[in-house]
Amino acid sequence: MKKKKIIMNEMDDKEFYLYYLNDLSYIPRPSKWIESIIKIPLLKTTLEYISFNHAMASHILLSFLTDLTLPLSQPFNFAVMILTFFIILLILFPVSIILEICKKLDLFNFNFYEMDEWNRMTAGKGSNDIKHIAREGHRALCSSDYNSKVFNFDLVETLLILSAIIYERDDDELRKIYEKLKTNKDNEGDSFENLIDECRNKVYKGINRKVKDLGFNFVPLSELNSIDTLFAGMYLFEHKNDQEDQENNNVIIVSFKGTSPTNFTEWLTDFLIMRADASQFVFGEIHKGFYDNFFPKTLDETKESYPAKRMVETISKAAEKMYERNGKNVNIWITGHSLGAALAQVFYARLIKMSTLLPEFCVLRDAYAFAAPAVGDKDFASSFNGALQINYKENKTLWRIANTNDIVAKMPPQHLYSTIRRYITKEDILNYYSIGYKVQLFLDKEKPPKGIVLREKYKEKNKDDEEEENDKLGSIEKLLRKKLNDDRKDSENSEITFDNILNFILGELPGKLPGKLLKQNKHNIESYHDYDKNHSSEDYTLDKIKNIEPYIPSLIHNHFPHRYFMAMERLRSDKFEFIVGDQKSVEDKILADFNMVM
Numbered sequence: 001m002k003k004k005k006i007i008m009n010e011m012d013d014k015e016f017y018l019y020y021l022n023d024l025s026y027i028p029r030p031s032k033w034i035e036s037i038i039k040i041p042l043l044k045t046t047l048e049y050i051s052f053n054h055a056m057a058s059h060i061l062l063s064f065l066t067d068l069t070l071p072l073s074q075p076f077n078f079a080v081m082i083l084t085f086f087i088i089l090l091i092l093f094p095v096s097i098i099l100e101i102c103k104k105l106d107l108f109n110f111n112f113y114e115m116d117e118w119n120r121m122t123a124g125k126g127s128n129d130i131k132h133i134a135r136e137g138h139r140a141l142c143s144s145d146y147n148s149k150v151f152n153f154d155l156v157e158t159l160l161i162l163s164a165i166i167y168e169r170d171d172d173e174l175r176k177i178y179e180k181l182k183t184n185k186d187n188e189g190d191s192f193e194n195l196i197d198e199c200r201n202k203v204y205k206g207i208n209r210k211v212k213d214l215g216f217n218f219v220p221l222s223e224l225n226s227i228d229t230l231f232a233g234m235y236l237f238e239h240k241n242d243q244e245d246q247e248n249n250n251v252i253i254v255s256f257k258g259t260s261p262t263n264f265t266e267w268l269t270d271f272l273i274m275r276a277d278a279s280q281f282v283f284g285e286i287h288k289g290f291y292d293n294f295f296p297k298t299l300d301e302t303k304e305s306y307p308a309k310r311m312v313e314t315i316s317k318a319a320e321k322m323y324e325r326n327g328k329n330v331n332i333w334i335t336g337h338s339l340g341a342a343l344a345q346v347f348y349a350r351l352i353k354m355s356t357l358l359p360e361f362c363v364l365r366d367a368y369a370f371a372a373p374a375v376g377d378k379d380f381a382s383s384f385n386g387a388l389q390i391n392y393k394e395n396k397t398l399w400r401i402a403n404t405n406d407i408v409a410k411m412p413p414q415h416l417y418s419t420i421r422r423y424i425t426k427e428d429i430l431n432y433y434s435i436g437y438k439v440q441l442f443l444d445k446e447k448p449p450k451g452i453v454l455r456e457k458y459k460e461k462n463k464d465d466e467e468e469e470n471d472k473l474g475s476i477e478k479l480l481r482k483k484l485n486d487d488r489k490d491s492e493n494s495e496i497t498f499d500n501i502l503n504f505i506l507g508e509l510p511g512k513l514p515g516k517l518l519k520q521n522k523h524n525i526e527s528y529h530d531y532d533k534n535h536s537s538e539d540y541t542l543d544k545i546k547n548i549e550p551y552i553p554s555l556i557h558n559h560f561p562h563r564y565f566m567a568m569e570r571l572r573s574d575k576f577e578f579i580v581g582d583q584k585s586v587e588d589k590i591l592a593d594f595n596m597v598m
Contacts, residue, residue, distance in 0.1 A: 013200070013217075013219065014193070014196055015317075016219040016234075016314065016317075016318060017196040017199055017200065017219065017220070018192065018196070019310075019313075019314045019317070020199070020219065020220045020221065020222070020314075021181060021192065021195060021196070021199075022310070023221075023222045023223060023307065023310050023314075024177075024178060024181060024223055025181060025182075026225075026305060026307075026310075027178070027223060027225060027226065027227055029182045045096045045099075045100060045264050046096075048264060048265055048268055049092065049093065049096055049264075049268075052092070052268045052271070052272065053089060055272065055274075055288075056085050056088070056089075056272070056274070057085070059274045060081060060082065060085055063081070063427070064078075074425060074427070074428070077425065077427065077428045077429060077430075080429055080430060081429045084273070084429060088271050088273075091271075092267065092268070092271060095264070095267060096264050099261075099262045099263075099264050099267070100264075102261070102262050103262050109544070110542055110544035110545050111167070111168055111206070111542075111544075112164040112165075112167050112168075112542075112560065112561045112562065113161060113164035113165050113167075113168075113210065113561065113562075114542070114543070115130050115131075115210070115213065117542055117543060117562070118130050118161070118562060118565060120535075120538075120539040121535070121539060121540065121562060121565055121566050121569060122569055123531060123534075123569045123570070123572040125534060125535070125539070130161070130214075131213070131214065133153075133154050133157050133158060133161075134158050134161070134214040134215060135215070136154035136155075136158075137154045137155050137157065137158025137159075138158070138215060138237065138251075139154075139248075140152050140154055140155035140158075141155060141158065141237070141251045141253070141331060141333060141365075142237065142239065142248035142249055142250070142251055142331065143248060143249070143331075144247050144248060144249050144329065144331075144363075145247070146331075146365060146366075146395065147395070148365075148366055148395045148396065148397040149579055149580045150577060150578070150579050150580075151399075151439065151452045151577075151578040151579065151580070153568055153571070153572065153578075156368060156399075156401070156568065157565060157568055157569075158214075159253065159255075159333065159335040159368045160335075160337070160368075160370055160561055160564055160565055160568075161214070161561075161565075162211070162214075162216070162235055162253060162255050162335065163255055163256075163258070163335050163336055163337040163340060163341075163370055163561065164337065164561035164562070165206075165207055165210050165211060166207060166233055166255045166256070166257045166340070167257055167258065167260065168206035168207050168210070169203060169204060169206075169207065169231065169257065170202060170203050170204075170205070170206070171228035172228075173198065173202040173203045174203045174227065174228055175227060175228055176198075177195055177198055177199060177203060178227055180195060181195060199220065203220075204218065204220060204233075207233070211235060215237065216235040216236065216237055216253075217235070217236045217237070217238075218233055218234070218235055218236070219233065219234050219236065219318075220232075220233050220234075221233050221234050221254065221311055221314055221315075222307045222310060222311050222314075223307075224293040224294065224307050224343070225292060225293055225294075225306075225307055226265070226293070228265075229263060229265045229266050229269070230256070230257055230266065230269070230293060230339065230340070230343065231256075231257050232254060232255065232256050232257070232311060232343070232347075233254075233255055233257075234252055234253065234254055234255075234314075234315065234318060235251075235252070235253040235255060236250075236251070236252055236253075236318060236322075237250065237251040237252075237253075238250050238322050238325070238326070239322075239326050239328045240326070248328070249328050249329045249330060249331045249363065250319070250322040250323070250326070250328050250329070250330040250331065251330070251331050251333070252315060252318055252319060252322075252330055252331070252332050252333070253333045253334075253335060254311070254315065254332070254333070254334050254335070254344075254347065255334075255335050255336055255340065255344075256335075256336035256339075256340035256341070256343040256344050256347070257336075257339075257340050258336060258337045258338030258339045258340035258341065258371075259338045259339040259340075266339060268289075269289035269290075269293075269339065270289065270339060270373070270408075270411070271289075272287070272288050272289035273287065273288075273412040273429065273432075274288045274429075275287060275288055275291075275376070275377060275431075276288045276291040276292075278291055278295065278346075278376075278380070279379075281294070281295050281308065281350060281353075282346060282349040282350050282353055282376075282380065282384075283349060283353060283376065283379060283380045283383035283384050283387075284376055284377050284378070284379030284380030284381075284382075284383060285376060285377045285379065285380060285426075286346060286375050286376040286377075286380055287342070287373075287374075287375050287376070287412070287432075290342055290343060290346050290375055291346075293307065293343060293346075294306070294307050294308040294343075294346060294347065294350070295307075295308060308347065308350055311347070312350075312351075312357045312358065315332065315358070315362075316357075316358060316359050316362070319332070319358070319359060319361065319362050320359060320361075323359075323361045329361045329362070329363050330361060330362050330363065331363050331365050332351075332358065332362050332363065332364045332365060333365050333366065333367070333368070334347060334348045334351075334366075334367035334368075335367065335368045335369070335370070336369060336370070336372075337370040337371055337561055337564075338370070338371045338372075338408055338559065339373075341369035341370050341371055341372035341373070341400075342369075342372055342373050342375050344367055344368075344369050344372070345367065345369050345372060345375050345398065345400075345435060345436070346375055346376075348367035348398055349376075349380070349384050349435070351364055352364075352384065352387050352388065352396070353384075353387060364396065365396070366396060366397045366398065366399060367397075367398045367399065367436070368399045368401065369398065369399065369400050369401065369436065370401050370561065370564055371401075371402065371403065371406050371408050371409050371559050371564070372400050372401075372402075372408075372409060372434075373408055373409065373410075373411040373412060374411070374412060374432040374433060374434045374435075375432075375435070376432070376433065376435070377426065377431045377432065377433065378426075378431060378433050379426070380433070380435070381433035381434065381435045382433075384398075384435045385435060385436075397436070397437055398435060398436030398437065399436060399437055399439060400434060400435070400436040400437065400438045400439070401438075401439045401441065401564065402438060402439070402440050402441065403441050403442075403443070403558045403559070403563055403564050403567055404441065404442050404443045404444060404554070404558050404567070405554045405555050405558050406555070406558045406559045407555040407556065407559065408559050409559075412430075412432050437451065437580065438450070438451050439451035439452055441564065441567035441568065442567065443558065443563065443566065443567050443570070449571065449578070451580070451581075452578035452579065452580060452581065453578065453579060453580075453581035454576045454577075454578060455576065455577060455578075455579055456575065456576060456577075531569065531570045537550075540566065542560075542562060
């Protein structure tokens with residue numbers, strides 16, 4: 001099969017960088033005395049900390065003044081709000097000092113993605129495994145007949161890799177370009193070309209180099225109302241008419257940068273857990289920090305330009321260029337990791353609600369949010385999930401992928417029990433709900449993932465065979481027969497036997513349960529348990545932090561992109577694939593029976 005190449009020419013590249021510089025120009029330049037302060041790292045951090053405290057304190061004060069009965073009418077919410085405020089303040093102050101020390105010692109100056117390192121972490125440990133994953137990922141991303149019920153590892157891992165690469169922007173060079181853009185009095189064609197060259201060859205040099213190895217082209221998209229913190233970019237793949245797969249589409253992947261380990265500004269965005277009314281742009285209320293990255297501060301400014309609006313305009317322009325050249329539709333994918341995953345959820349919700357924003361030749365596909373925190377309240381979550389169900393034939397899913405003990409995927413704090421959550425008020429500070437379809441991964445080799453289940457891979461069917469259905473899941477008769485057989489097995493496994501009682505009480509305790517139960521709870525993938533045998537401890541680590549990585553707490557360590565990659569590579573199999581669904585256990589069956597009685 002011929003290797004696919006990008007044909008995005010320099011003129012198009014220049015045009016999109018001009019769109020990016022236009023977005024950059026909307027960020028207001030601070031006053032001179034502020035500029036002099038922020039050049040001193042410790043003073044910049046202190047100023048940001050004070051501003052954050054002011055915003056949080058103002059929120060609590062206004063909440064109390066607008067409802068003086070709040071301590072009596074909602075004592076739990078009021079107490080949690082006060083307690084959360086002080087806990088965050090106590091956490092952030094030492095964190096700010098620690099981050100500055102880490103910057104000085106250069107402890108966390110590393111890249112999340114290096115191809116050689118990630119090749120070591122693949123199931124086969126091959127030197128070209130990542131490129132093979134990217135090639136297969138291309139085919140899935142370009143497909144005009146995408147099946148969102150199948151958890152395609154090549155597609156998901158390709159998006160994860162792109163979400164890791166986008167961290168590699170040079171923030172210092174970006175600030176220089178911003179200052180030149182704002183201070184140059186003679187902004188003419190030549191000066192813009194110089195700025196574009198500096199963006200391409202300095203700010204985004206690392207990203208451009210790595211994505212070209214994977215067959216993509218990159219252009220920056222938006223700075224999201226801030227400098228040297230969060231931003232969004234586009235990965236472009238254009239279909240060539242001389243390629244064999246004529247049914248495939250063009251591809252635009254919108255990716256958002258997540259939280260850098262030592263960027264205190266991004267930590268503040270994460271912890272700004274109060275919400276803002278976003279119903280005019282998405283649904284319900286969303287996290288205030290994420291709202292400010294996309295939308296105008298007041299409703300009076302909705303007709304003016306704001307990041308979410310400029311992003312859609314640029315994406316539409318890029319899609320139009322592709323469509324005009326080859327007549328192929330354009331698949332739009334959204335992705336991000338950590339804080340970038342939160343932004344990806346908000347932007348995807350925007351596209352879902354305003355479905356006419358994109359041109360008709362754009363096909364909005366799925367969003368993949370890795371290590372994603374919750375972004376909105378109950379109204380946001382219910383309205384978004386409901387919007388996805390309006391037309392199930394559109395085949396859209398927001399996949400929310402979480403790793404073992406990843407603390408970010410459990411943030412912001414929220415009521416965990418559904419029986420309690422239904423009684424909370426709209427103003428409750430813990431009124432946060434997750435959206436989309438959750439897939440829980442585990443680095444523990446004994447634990448199967450949650451949200452996806454095994455099935456044997458289907459061989460390509462003969463198109464002339466009238467007995468076979470076009471549906472990849474098989475005919476309705478086969479589905480019904482399989483479902484009834486599964487129900488019968490579940491019923492047999494839930495009988496009151498010593499083994500089942502022991503399994504229910506003790507749970508999965510490898511080596512301490514009868515072999516029959518262990519076999520029942522494990523995956524039946526041949527290569528699954530070989531992953532640890534084939535990899536040494538050095539294969540699990542990034543070279544620049546290999547001395548400290550084993551000592552990083554798992555709550556933080558398992559948040560890193562390469563740990564997500566490892567969790568998925570453990571599940572690789574030539575014989576099996578994963579589809580939407582949940583593993584059934586004896587405990588699940590007993591609880592289901594109990595709920596039926598209740």
